[in-house]
Amino acid sequence: MGEILKVSNVEKYYGNKGSLTKALDRVSFSVSEGEFTGIMGSSGSGKTTLLNCISTIDSVTAGNVIIRGADITRMNSRSLAKFRREELGFMFQDYNLLDTLTGFENIILPLTIAGENHRSAVDKVNEVAKRLEISEILEKYPYEMSGGQRQRIAAARAIITGPALILADEPTGALDSKSARMLMECLESLNTGMRATILMVTHDAFTASYCHRILFIKDGKIFNELVRGADTRKEFFGKIIEVVTLLGGDAANVL
Amino acid sequence: MYFKLSLRNVRKSFSDYALYFLTLTFGVCVFYVFNSIEAQKAMMHISSSAQQIMKTITWLMDGVSVFVSFILGFLIVYANNFLIRRRKREFGIYMTLGMEKGKISRILISETFIIGVFSLAAGLFAGVFLSQWLSVVTAKLFEASMAEYRFIFSLSALLKTILYFGIIFVIAIVTSTVVISKYKLIDLINSIKQNETPKIKNPAVTTVLFILSVLLIGTAYRLVLKNGIASFDRMLAFECVLGAAGTFLFFASLSGFFLGLFKANRSRYFSGLNMFIMRQINSRINTAHISMSFICLMLFVTIGIFSTGLGITKVLNKGFRDAAPFDVSLSVEKDADLSAILSEHGVKLSDYSDSFIQYKEYSFKDDSLTLGTVLSKVEDQIPPEGRDTVIKRMYPMPVKLIRLSDYNRLMELSGKPGLSLSGSQAALLTQYAWSEADLQSLLENYISQGSHLNIGGADYSVYPRLLTEGIVNNGYDIFVLVVPDEAVQKSAVSGSVLCFNMRADSVAAQDRFEDALMAKGIPARCVSKNSVLAQAAGSKAIISFVCIYVGIIFLITSAAVLALQQLSEAADNKHRYAILKKIGADNGLLSRTILKQIAIYFMIPLALACVHSIVGIKVANDAIRQIGSLNAALNIVITAAAILLIYGTYFVATYLGSKKIILRN
Incomplete structure (x- = not known):
């Protein structure tokens, strides 16, 4: 299995000399093809900053981010747009669907932007929709859908171009537990069925338990790493909870 | 403290609403210029009959100014309420911090006051200089020699401008206070999350409506071409109502109809961001069609009066020498x-x-x-x-x-x-x-x-x-x-x-001769060159001044309304464009998309107005043939150039402004 993402010694500083905030402090890790990786951490730990740096939305202060052999920290804005279009898929907590477009149109949009022929584009949309079980809602507008349906439309939009990496930022953050479970099963099927490489940021242990591997971030540094291995999801969930407890309440500090 | 806050707000939003400010300034300037005509005769050597005509022109300009102030008043009140709507969230923050609505109104009042004072001052300043130029034009129209160059300043026009615009600003302040008092805090805070739920119209219904609108407009054209406009009667009123109704229906159904048409062509629809543009426009047209219809009708009137008005002055221009061969x-x-x-x-x-x-x-x-x-x-x-x-x-x-x-x-x-x-x-x-x-x-x-x-x-x-x-x-x-x-x-x-x-200074001698004739009661019809010239120049001045005055006001008002709408829409669309950017659209594609969207909004009302004008000018030509033929082609070219310049400037400024709003981080 090849290496899709390699993050090495990434630093991101905010502020000026007077008050410097190290949002990311020498973070290094890598993700292999077909892996479903989670990043966990409490609010302000730097996990979203890390995702933004990987997704080319934000720039790094130092270090390199290499996706499928290309160093995105050295690209100009034009080739970044092309790179985003071709190699990355996005999912966000607030879906980021265009409210004026139907579900179908939202999914096909990355393909039309890339200038793909409309016939093959339509076929691709229908195929992905079938896999994600959203064929019935394709003609609806986002405001006519439930949160879970919207997020599945967003998932379809993320996968439609066949990207090297799907980046998901708290995809279950705005969903109730039932919808969250459905969405995670859907992402799991993308991962296993379509061999999509997924990097997901979350602070929810249940959502994280669907991953193969979890990186824990605290104060801008990688604090711990947890690999699911042969564990069942329930066992893995228990291990995650342990680490989260350790992360959040450093018992030694309290007592 | 509050004044400081408003001053900072004005300065902060100045770049966004510079277009509104400039329009206001320009409106004030034009208003002053056309009200200062009376004062211009001070520097001209003109006959008493010409002075009489000048009085008539001044009187007429007074009337037109009332009409113009209604139009500008509408623009100012509209723009003001518009800017308030845009700032709902800001007011919401003030209110959560414990500010009373009365204080918010006070901030708004100071803001309107600041903008008003600045635009009035700038407009009057520009107007005083522009009126020097107009006085040269007037002198030329009356073939009067400039007795001596004197700096023209009309105190009455100045006071009148201040009074009229003062009233308009007071009305704007009152309406904005009313608007503010109606807002609820929850709406203000949540305003950014509120989406206009797009009303989806049945495509069959929009098609029927579109065809109906074309039929209405067509019928109006046919009737007006058949009956002419020589007499103002009930038929003409009916034709106007028919045309206006058709125009409104046209804009109400246009985007739905074209969306349907466009969707049928799938390769075009699913290409680049075309689909996005069409949906954007369709989602807005429900609210925008009324203003678009008004803008279209105003542009139609502008094109009509510009070209017809210019034509009439040409007709009057050519021949008064033959009409008055002797003093x-x-x-x-x-x-x-x-x-x-x-x-x-x-x-x-x-x-x-x-x-x-x-x-x-x-x-x-x-x-x-x-x-x-x-x-x-x-x-x-x-x-x-x-x-x-x-x-x-x-x-x-x-x-x-x-x-x-x-x-x-x-x-x-x-x-x-x-x-x-x-x-x-x-x-x-x-x-x-x-x-x-x-x-x-x-x-x-x-x-x-x-x-x-x-x-x-x-x-x-x-x-x-x-x-x-x-x-x-x-x-x-x-x-x-x-x-x-x-x-x-x-x-x-x-x-x-x-x-x-006459032997010597003809203008003065003619006046003396006519006075003597009057005094002696000599029973003969006396026509002096002065009076023929004053009448010809007077009617020319009246027509061209009214046309230019009303035309400019209509043009800047409609262009400013469009520009304001588009700029605010740009702010609304910022998050949509951000999504497009995240899924891989580069800045070039986004700029092109913005351009297309704004171009459609600017061009469609203009296009329909042009079609209306072709019919209108044809009919006007037929009516004017009775006193002379218009050189229509040239006038239309001049009109087109004027409109292209002013409207085009607004278009470009709107595009650049929108791009700045959408693409800046």
């Missing part, structure tokens, strides 16, 4: 020695002039030679549209004869070459060739038929050229005959005319 002409409708009458009353011609010409007009008592004798020969070429009856009503009027020797003396006085006729020739003369293109062509046709006329029993052939020189100021006759002296023997004198040119 003064006196006439009575009997056989009289006018110079003797003058000296009887103690008016000495030698005080005014070195030489004068008296001549007689002759006609036959019986109806052997009438206008009908000539005109009935070319009857089939008289343009229809009800005018034939007007001309036919003139048939029984006798044709007046002028002796060739009198004509040649008149030509000598006005410094033009004389005419020689053989003993059996008579020449047709019309003073109105310049304004009556139809009449001219009728008479030329008559001449080209090689016609003969029976004058007092003898046969005369018609001289092969139509004479168009003036023989009297503002003559009544649509044409006369110049005949050899002996031809008038059997006819009777029907009128006497005295013409002369």
Whole structure:
């Protein structure tokens, strides 16, 4: 299995000399093809900053981010747009669907932007929709859908171009537990069925338990790493909870 | 503290709403300029009749200004409420911090006050300078020499501008206070999350509505083309209502219809961001169609009055020299020695002039030679549209004869070459060739038929050229005959005319002569060049000033409303474009998308307005042919250039502003 993402010694500083905030402090890790990786951490730990740096939305202060052999920290804005279009898929907590477009149109949009022929584009949309079980809602507008349906439309939009990496930022953050479970099963099927490489940021242990591997971030540094291995999801969930407890309440500090 | 806050707000949003501020300034400037006309005559050497006309113009401008202030008032109140809506969230934050609505209103009042004072000051400053330029134009229109250059400043126009705009700003403040008092905190805080739920219309219904709108507009066109606009009657009102209703329906159904049409062409629809643009416009048209319809109608009026107005001034421009060939002409409708009458009353011609010409007009008592004798020969070429009856009503009027020797003396006085006729020739003369293109062509046709006329029993052939020189100021006759002296023997004198040119400063001398005539009560019709010129220049000035004034105000108002809407939409669309950017659209594609979207909003109302105007100008042309033909093509080019410049500037500024709002981080 090849290496899709390699993050090495990434630093991101905010502020000026007077008050410097190290949002990311020498973070290094890598993700292999077909892996479903989670990043966990409490609010302000730097996990979203890390995702933004990987997704080319934000720039790094130092270090390199290499996706499928290309160093995105050295690209100009034009080739970044092309790179985003071709190699990355996005999912966000607030879906980021265009409210004026139907579900179908939202999914096909990355393909039309890339200038793909409309016939093959339509076929691709229908195929992905079938896999994600959203064929019935394709003609609806986002405001006519439930949160879970919207997020599945967003998932379809993320996968439609066949990207090297799907980046998901708290995809279950705005969903109730039932919808969250459905969405995670859907992402799991993308991962296993379509061999999509997924990097997901979350602070929810249940959502994280669907991953193969979890990186824990605290104060801008990688604090711990947890690999699911042969564990069942329930066992893995228990291990995650342990680490989260350790992360959040450093018992030694309290007592 | 509050004043400081408002000052900072104004400065912060200035770049976003610079277009609104500039429009306001421009409106104030134009308002001042056209109200300062009265003061301009101070620097011009003009006759008393011209002064009378100037008074009329000033009076008319007062009326038009009331209308204009309603239009600008609408713009200001609209824009003000618009800007408040945009800042809901900011007000929400103030309110959560514990500020009362009254205080928020006070911030708003100071803001409106600041913007008002600045735009008034800037507009008046620009207006004072622009009015210098206008006074040169006015002087040219009245052919007046600039007595001495003086800096024109009209205090009355200044006060009037301040008063009118003051009232408008007070109204704007009151409405915005009312708007604020109605807001609920929860709406203000959540305003950014609220999406306009797009109302999806049934495509079949929009198609039917679209076809209906085209039918309505088409019917209005057909009716107005058939009936003309010569008379303001109920039919015309009906046609206008029909056209306006069609226009509203057109914009209401347009985007739905085209979305359907566009969707059918899938390769076009699913290409680039076309789908996004179409959906954007369709989602907005529900709220935007009313303003788009108004803008379209306003643009139509602008195009119409610009081009027609320019045309009318051209018509009036050409011919007043022929209408007033001499400084003064006196006439009575009997056989009289006018110079003797003058000296009887103690008016000495030698005080005014070195030489004068008296001549007689002759006609036959019986109806052997009438206008009908000539005109009935070319009857089939008289343009229809009800005018034939007007001309036919003139048939029984006798044709007046002028002796060739009198004509040649008149030509000598006005410094033009004389005419020689053989003993059996008579020449047709019309003073109105310049304004009556139809009449001219009728008479030329008559001449080209090689016609003969029976004058007092003898046969005369018609001289092969139509004479168009003036023989009297503002003559009544649509044409006369110049005949050899002996031809008038059997006819009777029907009128006497005295013409002369002034010796020295003609403008002042004419005024003196007319005053003397009035004082002595001399029973003769006196037409001075001053009065003919003042009337011609006056009507020209009235038409062109009103057209330019109203046209500019309409144009900037509609362009400003469009620009404001688009800029605010850009702010609304910021997050949509951010999504597009995240899924891989580069800045170039986004810029093109913004351009297309704004271009559609600007061009569609303009396009329909142009189509309306083609019909409108055609109809107006037909109506104006009665007093002269318009050089329509040139006027349309000038109008198009003016509109392209002003409208285009707004378009470009809107595009750049939107791009800045959407693409800046």
